[in-house]
Amino acid sequence: MGKIGNEKKITISPITRIEGHAQVTILLNEDDSVKEALFKVVDFRGFEKFTEGRPFYEMPSITSRACGICPVSHLLASAKACDAIVGVNPPKTAILLRRLMHMGQLIQSHALNFFHLSSPDLLLGFDSDPAQRNIFGLIEKQPELAMRGIKLRKFGQEIIEKVAGRKIHSSDWILPGGAKWPLTQERADYLCANLPEALDSTQKTLEMYKKMLEGLEEEVENFGNFPSYYMGLVTPDGGLEHYDGKIRIMDKNGKVAAECVDPAKYREFIGEAVEPWSFMKFPYFKAIGYPGGAYRVGPLARLNVASHCGTPLADEELKEFKKLGKNGVVQSTFHYHYARLIELLFCIETAKKLLEDPEILSEHVTSKALVNNYEGVGVAEAPRGTLIHHYKVDPQGMITWNNMIIATEHNNIAYNMAVTQVAKKYVKAKQLQEGMLNRVEAVIRAFDPCLSCATHAVGSMPLDVKLIDANGRIVDHKVR
């Protein structure tokens, strides 16, 4: 707790159990009530700038290094942008394998967020001892559940490994125009053999979560429960989609506000604003403007914008899920957890469907071509939401311009709305307790942000630097 001028503030730094570094500053009124809370990202990367001049086909391997949690999503968005640059359609088998690898990515990332990062709050309690409120505490108290989570995550990573060679950063495998090598029968058999256990674990966890939800009405009501727009990819008939399809933006009443059939035209719908106090950009829905055009992405948004999942078990769960909101639009950020578990179910069912496709073992996985277009956009649904890679190249295929909009960034306005809401409800500055602040962190965890991904940008970051000497005089002042 500190004081700036007449304004008092509480800083939570760093926020724990999220991917990356961030802090929340809570500004207080004179009477110590909460005025506003700001979610500040303090990571700084630079991918958009330092990739300039590199060959386009290196982009999947370079950009996927932005993140060790969701490298596959970067690989796919980047490879799709490269597909557009060479102007070819990858063979069907390559697409099936890319989709299968993506299912592995979603399974491992969702399992990581739910079991390793968020469930300690949900199962051990928001006010429990912080030293115990982690995966190790969970292993001690609920070993069976913790083991289920660890195994599920392992299975997700194994899918990636069997398809692309490595659990993390398997950038060797993906190529513009397809993939480098096919899937072997032996590897496919291994994955098929492990699917039933993964499905069983997910179903058990979903049942447990639904029962647990009955005691969490207060959190559901106050954890980022506000109307906003929602964005996500959908199939041509409006179903849940993670690899291809069209971008759909939906309003708080469940009405489709915009549909971007060609995701390459994303800039007609999305604007990007910057604030001087954060290294993360603030995307907004252009038709409404900034900051009113706040929208959310990720599991909650995807289930809101999709009319169906397309797999039997997940479809049943989706029907039940949609009942939680008006017109089928669920608006509490707390329900990201629920949505994540339904997606887990969908991913396991989809992985099974993909592995049963007779063409998945075909050896034709690469379409070869050189640079045919000087611009390419790739869009994929990362675990945390819509991920956009947009490149421009010169005739030799060297990157001249690069814009990446990362899933976590889309939620930026929503983060600030959510932390303000939670802080106003729970933080009592006069009797400050750790559990109060943990709830502020927990709403961030519900979004599952990935800040190292989200702060890839460099260039026009506003900076306000003051050089002050020992006597407190301002020697130099520069504003960029």
Add this chain to the structure above:
Amino acid sequence: MSVNIIKLKIDGVEVTVPEGTAILKAAKDSGIIIPTLCNLEGLTAYGGCRLCLVEVSGTPKLFPACSTPVGPNMEITTQSDKLKEYRKMAVQMLLAERTHICSVCVADDHCELQAMANQLGVDHVMFERNWSQDEIDSTHDFLVIDRNRCILCTRCIRVCDQIEGVHTLDLKLRGKDSQVIMDLDEHWGNSCSCTSCRKCAKVCPVGAIYIEGEPIEHTKKRDIAEFIVERRNRR
């Protein structure tokens, strides 16, 4: 013509080789491997990487094993703490000189510099890195040169000259500013002498010259490079 056979000691082992043999070759024939990056059997020695430096008793100087001929009764040491430190330093200087980021390099896992760093236990670079930002030339239909990854071993230049017999590639400038060039510093795509034989990519120990779209493990198959030079030797 009779060849004079001489005796010498390498790491305490007595060996017998024809006079004039390079220390590196004499050691290899006796099963002693001296690390090197620029040397490739079948090409003339260059002595540029300084990794094959060895100690010769009676003199405080270190000698590059690839370009130093053996002499009668020489006592050569190929492994010592001092040499290991020198070799580690040489690898670090190579890494610091230009832009080497293994994780995103086309030659990751198939790179001789990376393997050498691992072998010598180079886990960090003590020198300030240069982070060169030279333009990548991909004007050729399929051959690409990224000079930021070049370690100036000149294998490509020598293979082009001595095996392919073309001499499309050469060096310009000096010291750390040296650059591998094509013809009279043309873009590769404009070179009128290049036969597109790919030998330069095959012998490149790092990811500086590669074939676009071809898996690097295929390009860098060492047996192909050795096959090329073996044919040369037979000729």
